Amino acid sequence: MRVIIRLVMASVFLLTLNACEDPEDRTLINNRGFVYCGQGQPNTFNPQLTDGGLTAEVLSNQLFDRLLQLDPDSHKPVSMLAKAWTVSEDGKRYVFKLRQNVHFHTTAWFSPTREMTSEDVVFSFRRLIDPENAYSGISGGQYPWFNSLDFSGLVESVDAVDKYTVAFTLSRPDVSFLATLSTPYAVIHSAEYATLLVKNNQQDRIDHYPVGTGPFYLEQYKPNELIRLKRHWDYWNGAAPMEQVVFDISSRGTGRLAKLITHECDVLSAPIASQLSVIEGDKKFVLSSQTGMNVAFLALNTRHPALSELEVRQAINYAINRSALLKSVYYGTGNAATGMLPPMSWAYDTTAKTPYDPQLAMALMAKGGYRNGFEVNLLVPTLAKPYNPSPRKTAELIQADLKEIGVKVNIVSQEEINRQSLRDDPAGHDMVLTGWIADNGDPDNFLRPLLSCNAKFTGWNMSNWCNRYFDRFLDAAISTSDIAERKTDYFKAQQILRDRLPVIPLAHGVYFQARQADLKGFSLTPYGDNSFANVSRGGR
The missing domain is CATH 3.40.190.10 (Periplasmic binding protein-like II)
Known part of the structure; x- marks a missing residue:
């Protein structure tokens, strides 16, 4: 044949x-x-510039390496380009010993003359935190994932101690820092290549013609x-x-x-x-x-007049039939979401429940001042993701559910949701069907990038929601290594989400x-x- x-x-x-x-x-x-x-089109080969997609989710692991990686069994950070590390007693200084004889790629556009050293690590992270760096504003100068974590506010300096030793100095303790360095965003670039591009006034090529050690x-x-x-x-x-x-x-x-x-x-x-x-x-x-360490959710723009009402957001939460969603979209392979964290997370709250009560939803609509309903546009990506294998069908089920309580949903399809455009026009969307695949096993990775006040300013918080008490619990959870204390803080943060409902968790795929x-x-x-x-x- x-x-x-x-x-x-x-x-x-x-x-x-x-x-x-x-x-x-x-x-x-x-x-x-x-x-x-796979699916999707890369607009860059530098995962530092992306908020997901093919570059961060697949290509990064082939083209680049990181200081650390996640153990496939324990999901804890382990050695990659850094062979060892130490943390100061106050939790604010991390020192990494680098592997030797690590070689960068030889490509049609660059031939390295040396192995990887601490100079490359310093360059790769100073670009993210130093506005005076020659590469800070290149390719738009936006680092969505890092900005959502306030990475430039966390990392005060990155310095080469010697040829194979690098020190990070933090402004505050952060026990999730090692997990952050294990993600596919925290890649190491060639400083030698970067220097050559500066001489030729071609800095943007570093993001489209990559040179890594992968x-x-x-x-x-x-x-x-x-x-x-x-x-x-x-x-x-x-x-x-x-x-x-x-x-x-x-x-x-x-x-x-x-x-x-x-x-x-x-x-x-x-x-x-x-x-x-x-x-x-x-x-x-x-x-x-x-x-999967993932979640599909509905982001509600809290700047919308109706969606700014808590009772309306509660009504939407009660109106969605997650059981029907799992049966029709996931074919029984997923789990109904009771919160943003999936069941395999160590901070998952087993006491949370999945609500479905259309009658209560109708009562809440009336209490919120929208007895006669209202109309919204729902942005829906066309590409399937592990957290949502059929976004269009999911949107149609939500559309039918919300129609029963008087909410007319207009489905607006886009190949992928552009967080940048939503940030630039924060009132230009009503609801967004989206989701998240965790980059590491720390609960902070689910909550801070998507829902913190800082994430609101970077565009990842598509609900345009900011709650300082929520942020305080997140900050408290990363300031201690005591798991019991951390779990308590994350439970309190999740309770705030259940009380305020800026997002409606749907399912884990x-x-x-x-x-x-x-x-x-x-x-x-x-x-x-x-x-x-x-x-x-x-x-x-």
Whole structure:
């Protein structure tokens, strides 16, 4: 049977997609790489500039390394580029000892002359905190994830103690700091490359022509078609078995499941729930799953006249039938959300309940002054995510539920929700169907980036909500290492969310990945995709 291959992964380095019809050629391709079908288009290859998407969730782990990474079992920070570290008694100074013989990528646009040193770590983080840095304002100068954490207010300085030692000085204790450095946003760039670009007045190229230390480097990018990564032979942790990885980011032709079935794709990221039975029933494929550290939620713009009323927000919460949502959208694979934190979080509040009471919702609408209802626009992304496998269907169910209490919902579809535009026009949206995939296991990662007052100013707090008592509990929770004290503070913060309801938690999804059965070495974590450094292909 002749198989049409749209993404060529052989040793033939072509600039366009080609067809491969010779079974022997396909075998050669299989031995040297694989095709990954994901979703979304990157507008940068620097995860520091993003608020999620393909760059942060998948590409970052292939192109870059971080000082620390999360242990796949304990989910605690462990060594990566930093081989050891110490923390001062007052919790405000972190000193990291770096690995030696770590090499940056050699690419068509840059050839390094030295290994990674503390100079590279200092550059990578000073860009984020120093407004006088030559790269501070490059590519828009916005670092959404870091800004939502007030990273520049937390980190007073980053200094090279010696060639392989770096010290971070904090303005206040923060026990979540090591977890922050473990996320795919906290990547290490080449200071040597950055210096060269300054000399050539080409600073913006650092964000579009990346140079990292990861297991793969960028060789080719064709917008709306493909991203090709090649093996980094000098990778500090050993060269990857695969010669290359090609990301199919095209939207033409057949759907993603059809591409998996016809072998146009080797890996299918986040198949939708209705496709799972098809994949499970075919022995040519392996379907992997991982309980996700994620949440789907409805953000209510508290600047909207009706949504500014607490009783109205409460009514919306009571009106949504989460059981029907789980059945129709998640096909029984998810969990109803009682709060923002998922059940696997150590700060999950087991006493919280999932409300559904349409009659009470009607009474609350009347109490809030909207007995006759009102009209809102609901922004809905078109791309499926692990926390929401079918956003459009979710929106339609919410639309039907809210109609019963007099709220007319107009669904406005966008490929992805642009947090930047929402920040620049805070009154330009009413409700947003969105979600979050945690970057680490600390509860702070679910609450501060999305709901703190600082996040309101950076655009991540799409509810335009600010509660100083909520922020105080978050700050108290990261100022101590006592888990019991931290849990108490997080419980109090979550109670404020249940009382004030700037967001309506909906569900926690399961992360799925489908692949050809002969691909080995994939690992799924609760935070999404991991590195492809250990992926190999066995015999069929």
